[in-house]
Amino acid sequence: MAHPQRLHPVPGVDAAAADLRLDHLRMARTGVAEAVYAPGKTPGQCASAVAGLLSGPGAGPVLLTRADGLQSAAALLRNPGGTSVDAGSDATDAPLTTVTWRAGAPRRGTALVLTAGTGDLPVAREAAAVLQAYGHATTVVADVGVAGLHRVLAHRESLACADVVLVVAGMEGALASVAAGLTTAPVIAVPTSTGYGSGLEGVTALLAMTASCSPGITVVGIDNGFGAACAAVRTLALLQRDGESA
Amino acid sequence: MAHPQRLHPVPGVDAAAADLRLDHLRMARTGVAEAVYAPGKTPGQCASAVAGLLSGPGAGPVLLTRADGLQSAAALLRNPGGTSVDAGSDATDAPLTTVTWRAGAPRRGTALVLTAGTGDLPVAREAAAVLQAYGHATTVVADVGVAGLHRVLAHRESLACADVVLVVAGMEGALASVAAGLTTAPVIAVPTSTGYGSGLEGVTALLAMTASCSPGITVVGIDNGFGAACAAVRTLALLQRDGESA
Amino acid sequence: MAHPQRLHPVPGVDAAAADLRLDHLRMARTGVAEAVYAPGKTPGQCASAVAGLLSGPGAGPVLLTRADGLQSAAALLRNPGGTSVDAGSDATDAPLTTVTWRAGAPRRGTALVLTAGTGDLPVAREAAAVLQAYGHATTVVADVGVAGLHRVLAHRESLACADVVLVVAGMEGALASVAAGLTTAPVIAVPTSTGYGSGLEGVTALLAMTASCSPGITVVGIDNGFGAACAAVRTLALLQRDGESA
Amino acid sequence: MAHPQRLHPVPGVDAAAADLRLDHLRMARTGVAEAVYAPGKTPGQCASAVAGLLSGPGAGPVLLTRADGLQSAAALLRNPGGTSVDAGSDATDAPLTTVTWRAGAPRRGTALVLTAGTGDLPVAREAAAVLQAYGHATTVVADVGVAGLHRVLAHRESLACADVVLVVAGMEGALASVAAGLTTAPVIAVPTSTGYGSGLEGVTALLAMTASCSPGITVVGIDNGFGAACAAVRTLALLQRDGESA
């Protein structure tokens, strides 16, 4: 039985550290370890959460996601040995830096991440950083939107070889439908908030991708490169299974 | 100055015929003649409106659109010489029969109408019927959705030859983006209510098509094959222009 | 180069059969074969399309999906040897019968399909029928919504053993988030139109599932059991891969 | 009969103080006293409104809500004796400081406030501050989202003991459905704007919570910790009732 902390009349902001309930065994339970989501946390809280996960009983990589400069600096200072991927910002200007500690050894299973435009690269890179933290070789091919179909067709071989394909696209998100018709691999689509106007900050792409005419596409939340990578990690884990499954 | 009719306390439904204000000169003014939109009109009103347009000072084809069986029968009985195209129903079960009187002589300019699936055919056929009423040779190529890209690529030559391309698609509407990358012709996209669930009765396709990454696509309303054809007729009229424009 | 058919002024409805462009090689290209989507087709067109796929060069199961009674009867009469799964109707009263011809031999990889309520069963059964057509042993566990958490916890072992998990849920769709915390398998969520009012015919579940706090969930379209199964088939195909991937 | 003030051609901003119509008897009438909502008011107006309530005929605590630093400082300077709870900011960066004067004596009835993530803490703390101002012992248990179900299950005993439960969650808001299955207490859900993308700034959680499969959940507005606390105060007042009700 846990011991919830009582709220004092005037709690300091620092009290929030005590509010973290680290899920140390998530890696064993779900195949992806708990990550520290930086937005809304002070740099100190980010550092503490990372430290807690590193010193806990859990396995798997420790990730700090969507961190800004101060958050990643504080976390790296207190927890040496991390490596940082600065993916830029998404279209809503949220910083997309991912810091990794205890990165996994190389694992079987490769991912191919396609983006429709260069504006989708930050989300794609966040996904790639997470996949690499789990040990999966990952290739990013950017700017292959369907307005010039030859660009994606030029990567048909990569599509055929990949074990899992992520398609990162904003606006109308048509690249997902096209790519899914060119590969037998599972296709995970990430709608992005790239663009302006009718893209409705990613809602248009989200709807379009879930309404795709290409059977077998699955979709994650808007700008959710992290979630797409986690889904890919769960998927690629099937390559580790041997013997018969029930 | 017009003489508006006074509303009597208990107007009969028949009074509606007097409420029609036929726009006889629309063909001269806008390049497309007024058409009779059947829904909400009695068969008798449909027949009267067609008769009024046929006997009026206006030019151009006379069309009865979105008629059901009774409406088209009544209109044809009173106004002999019409030809009827029964395009089936759209995904909301609205009947899509178009009846044409005074069809135009063949005019320069050909249209290519692509559909993503067979469910989009009724809207495509309505558009084709309108284009043909204006004298434009029109070809419909159905079921070339992007899930199997080779299907649309097989029609690359048709795309290159067409003077205007209409793309009729529901669900995520990705065919519009792909087709626009394969032709120099103007591309008019028609979102349809085909499908179920996340297609949101055509809203998803409408948003996606207006957010397309392929520059130069224009879009009409959901299931609006008639409007797309009118836009195509206005466009193809440029081929009749000779000499320098200002 | 294909030969698009010209639209004659008054095309008969039967002409639609010629509009089908069967994608015989989709199985080889994408890992899932083209299926015949019944809505909007006449019984005769359904039967023809199935016949065309059966006699073509393609491999894999031939499926007729979302068929009503007449459509499945006509298709079975013309193409003997099919087996039919009548899954009932979804919450919008669309019939969900799936007919399978040339079902696949048993393949490695098992699927677990969870539903939140009994109202989600038709969509779950459609997904199961498709998975079984591809040879994957599939178990459906219904009515384990989170209002009584012990129900899903009782199936923790099944969750741990499954190679892929489908979660079919309407209303707020919370079962997806909970299930994903209890398994290392990929989790594919299917929002359904089950329920009334605030469920907004599946839109609420669609949004909620894509916004899930459990990392690694992916989502398909509303009521799209077929699409979820196709995604699962693509995923389970990883179990057939041997040797190193690039 | 009130005497509405006439608007002069160029009213100063200070005139707004005269526009306040303090509802001194709201505590008696509704069980919760009028509070001063800070946004849109100058620091001086905040101070004046608090002073007006303190010196008026009304009973109950006097609260200044959603104040920024200047507003709370001005109000505390003019009205000594207040205590301030700085809860941080909600996901839209609105400051969530609550200042309390004339806090109530301890009253029977305890509240348990659960949050799905640490990002939901500011709204949870605002709710707790209001509940404590009315004399109710309140415990906040943060970061027990359903991705790691053991976290909320560890508090099953607290859930069983609480007289009222508030669930503060953004994203898909699934914690509300789960918690409601684990307690007989009334459950008040607060959707928050925490997160990004598909959470749609709280709209997703709002829809999901009102569509919950767990019967007996009620919901307040997005980020409305104050409203949830007021509802809880009304609810806990039932514990003060003795004898038979009609």
Add this chain to the structure above:
Amino acid sequence: MAHPQRLHPVPGVDAAAADLRLDHLRMARTGVAEAVYAPGKTPGQCASAVAGLLSGPGAGPVLLTRADGLQSAAALLRNPGGTSVDAGSDATDAPLTTVTWRAGAPRRGTALVLTAGTGDLPVAREAAAVLQAYGHATTVVADVGVAGLHRVLAHRESLACADVVLVVAGMEGALASVAAGLTTAPVIAVPTSTGYGSGLEGVTALLAMTASCSPGITVVGIDNGFGAACAAVRTLALLQRDGESA
């Protein structure tokens, strides 16, 4: 560990009965017993589910909700002793008959159910039927919408006496805000799909009620009289608590 049933290739529709996982202990766990939601179930399944709950280890009333004529007849035939409340239909024409078995003995705590218009009565009566099944005396006061404020003001005394107030209203739902200003009781608002046009089938009322300016209103889903009653039952249970709570 549960034993999930395997799905056979062509399962009969009857198999669904086996898919029910009755939550016999929900009454003890949450204060409200599991109810049988009729839509989507055959009459036989409704009868079976009721029989299962009646013969199981659980306590509390057994309810069949939103049943049509055949469903309630079948359930009453197999399970004698039930009483039926035919509340009419909601604005989407869904039948709202509630059948009760094992109704609870009278319990302390009275509910007042207000409706804005007579069109809101069916949902109000469904709520009342559920409250009465749990033993709570319930009064329905209909047609007291705010267009004629004297109507609700005439019931000010009832509002002051009630232990809990339910407000059932469609269109703009303003009655909830007004009623909450006239009572100290908890106020549970039920948006309904009553009306046409701008009411957007209840969405307008749902948004308006959650945005209410009257602090302390809570809201359930559109047309969800059952859920509102369950929330009221949980709330009124506080009147049964004696001694100190933690």
Add this chain to the structure above:
Amino acid sequence: MAHPQRLHPVPGVDAAAADLRLDHLRMARTGVAEAVYAPGKTPGQCASAVAGLLSGPGAGPVLLTRADGLQSAAALLRNPGGTSVDAGSDATDAPLTTVTWRAGAPRRGTALVLTAGTGDLPVAREAAAVLQAYGHATTVVADVGVAGLHRVLAHRESLACADVVLVVAGMEGALASVAAGLTTAPVIAVPTSTGYGSGLEGVTALLAMTASCSPGITVVGIDNGFGAACAAVRTLALLQRDGESA
């Protein structure tokens, strides 16, 4: 103090008559009398409600609105002397018959009702019937949509003379903006659900009319001809005022 009726366990549907709380003095209080809204009421309830209003202390016309054939017949049978205006149906197929008893003597103030298309006539006629019941001479000019601008310009003189103008339009509702630029009269816009697809059942017109670039347009709910007429009656009442107002 009113005496709310207790709900008996199995109330008959007839009990609803007792639930009506007729607002006899609404005419004196608001300038428009209470009307009986037929949908959701039995024919008998409609008849009773009309009888109640006719025999009560109130003044002004008694109206039964949106009645179907049975409802109007029953009401007229029990309450002789009514006159019925059958306006047809709105685009959602709701019948729009208005029955009037105790119609007002002619009053100063004329209304001009414009419609964009003939499909908007039913809503326009409902508005006209209500205005005439209050004694205001009303002219309906249909089918003057902006696609042929000369049609509305032909009525410029009528626009200049009218004391109030109602504009009834679906689709994009542009007629409201145009008409408001041609008259000094107050302009009340009624968005209708006329049309299909992108009109979104009137939502598009509602948004467009409230976003109009013509200053001074006001808007009522979708298809709400009754509400528009009531607003016009309130407006025209200013013509009855004499002497100085405060």
Add this chain to the structure above:
Amino acid sequence: MAHPQRLHPVPGVDAAAADLRLDHLRMARTGVAEAVYAPGKTPGQCASAVAGLLSGPGAGPVLLTRADGLQSAAALLRNPGGTSVDAGSDATDAPLTTVTWRAGAPRRGTALVLTAGTGDLPVAREAAAVLQAYGHATTVVADVGVAGLHRVLAHRESLACADVVLVVAGMEGALASVAAGLTTAPVIAVPTSTGYGSGLEGVTALLAMTASCSPGITVVGIDNGFGAACAAVRTLALLQRDGESA
């Protein structure tokens, strides 16, 4: 025939002044004069537009609306004699200063402007400034939201005397429905973006007001105090009409 200016390759921003097409006769044509909408214009353009209107053939007051400090300063400097009403900002932080030149002589007809909260005052004051510019005595009564019904009831006499009533309210906008039940005057409702979360920046109030149960309310756009005032000016002009209208 107008002479459209040709666009030069690199037009200076100043060229925009030439793009203004002042509608000098709008006062005569519509009863309200053209106003200069400041957002998007440079201070110089604001000053020029005002100067153009003042020196043109038109009648009526000249207004600069929604100006920020620089815009109003520049306009006043170049055009002496204006008076400025600084109404504060709306909830989206847009400045709401209205500057008036050539204000009208007092005219018959008084307006009462109610606001639900003090946050609605800026929009209310903008409306009042416009009404006063046209010569109408205008009273603003703020903070009479329905949570404390006595506040609006205290102004029942003012409601009865006013010639037109404006109701300015955000959140759920219920004040409009209540006020319309207490006056025979036309009621114009202005939804505001006041508040946070479920108010959806005014969309909730807009929907609620157009769905009001009080017949005869009309609505303008979100935060559109200017438009509401223009509608009121058109309405009050009826008081100037004498003799019989047609």
Add this chain to the structure above:
Amino acid sequence: MAHPQRLHPVPGVDAAAADLRLDHLRMARTGVAEAVYAPGKTPGQCASAVAGLLSGPGAGPVLLTRADGLQSAAALLRNPGGTSVDAGSDATDAPLTTVTWRAGAPRRGTALVLTAGTGDLPVAREAAAVLQAYGHATTVVADVGVAGLHRVLAHRESLACADVVLVVAGMEGALASVAAGLTTAPVIAVPTSTGYGSGLEGVTALLAMTASCSPGITVVGIDNGFGAACAAVRTLALLQRDGESA
């Protein structure tokens, strides 16, 4: 076969340049050349992309769109000879500078760009800059919104002469419907985010324009002046065609 670059653990932001896949042959394939969309690119990346296009095998103008000051400066510095059109900002404050290199020789076909208000000018000027880059004489006529109909009617002759008409309008977008009734030219409507409140940042205009009652209007995305110009360029290319088309 392309050579996708591998993602290194800590890629520098500069790596993005390598991610550009310039579509050199887009002019030949689609009639409009690839343009460089500036948002999300560093000044250096903008300059590189322009340089790449200029030195590549492609034909047609090279455009940098939606550039801010730094981006256009860097691009012009590295690639001399460009000309810049600073169109101002759209209503979401996005800068709308277009820089053109290798502008086309004059081509047959003139465009008329109408705007409803001066706030729509930036988007209109962006469209004009693109059209002029392709060699088409373009005239912008601003501020001819339908509130003063004489303004657009004064340009009836220009409307009759233009080969293509663009209508740029926010708010309710009614100008598109009106203009389409006054010309035989194709009409391309651009909804803008101009205005506030009910305009919903362009969504209202987008919906209204696609629901237009004037047949033959086509629509592009919100604020998408570039896309509208590209559609116009494709359309005007028909004037270059000579001889018979197939």
